[in-house]
Amino acid sequence: MDNKQLIGELNKILTLEHGHLGMYQNYATYQHKELRRTFRRFMEIEMEHIDKIQDIIKNIGTKPSILVEGDIFGKMFGISLKATGDRNVIKVYDIIEQKSHQGYSDFISSLERENREMYQFIAEIAASIKLEAYLQHLWLADYMKRAYPEKENGQPAGS
Numbered sequence: 001m002d003n004k005q006l007i008g009e010l011n012k013i014l015t016l017e018h019g020h021l022g023m024y025q026n027y028a029t030y031q032h033k034e035l036r037r038t039f040r041r042f043m044e045i046e047m048e049h050i051d052k053i054q055d056i057i058k059n060i061g062t063k064p065s066i067l068v069e070g071d072i073f074g075k076m077f078g079i080s081l082k083a084t085g086d087r088n089v090i091k092v093y094d095i096i097e098q099k100s101h102q103g104y105s106d107f108i109s110s111l112e113r114e115n116r117e118m119y120q121f122i123a124e125i126a127a128s129i130k131l132e133a134y135l136q137h138l139w140l141a142d143y144m145k146r147a148y149p150e151k152e153n154g155q156p157a158g159s
Contacts, residue, residue, distance in 0.1 A: 001110055006119070007062055009107060014053045015067040020100065021046040023093055034143070035086065042136055049129050056122055087148050090140055097137035104130030 001009075024046060027039035057064040104126055111123040 001114060001119075003060065006122075007057065007060060009110075010053055010057050010060075010122075011065045011067055013103075013107065014050065014057070014064055016100070016103070017046055017049045017053060018066055020096070021050060023096065030086065032086070032147075035090075038139065038143075045132055045136070049132070052125055052129065056125060060118075087144070090144055090147075094137055094140035094144065097133050097140060100133040101130055101137060104133060 021043060024039045024043035027036050027043055030036045030039060054064040108123045108126050108130065111119045111126065114120075
């Protein structure tokens, strides 16, 4: 991977992190206090991710650039986040955090194949972001189990 490809990947990641920020920035609209508090913290984490990626791009010597505006996930992946109801929203967010974790894993692997000190340093930063994406996924999955328990047949409890 050359520097041009690296900058392209970092700008793609930056764009996706802005999409994650968009997921959580409406935290105040959730009725349940636990969701409001957690999504507010997730929003802060996404802002930290954005800052880290922007700093890397600036230190490489270029300007950070978001690749698309508006519906980032829709434009980049052809999926819509128009899920309604807390249960569906949490399920979609969980899938996105899982995909984020995998995306960071792939990115880190590509960086680690390079025998360049700067790439190894970027891999270390990306690894911390990957861990946070995984922890967010785990929280979302756990919340789904607690808030929406299901019987063994997959039906909501009590049906």
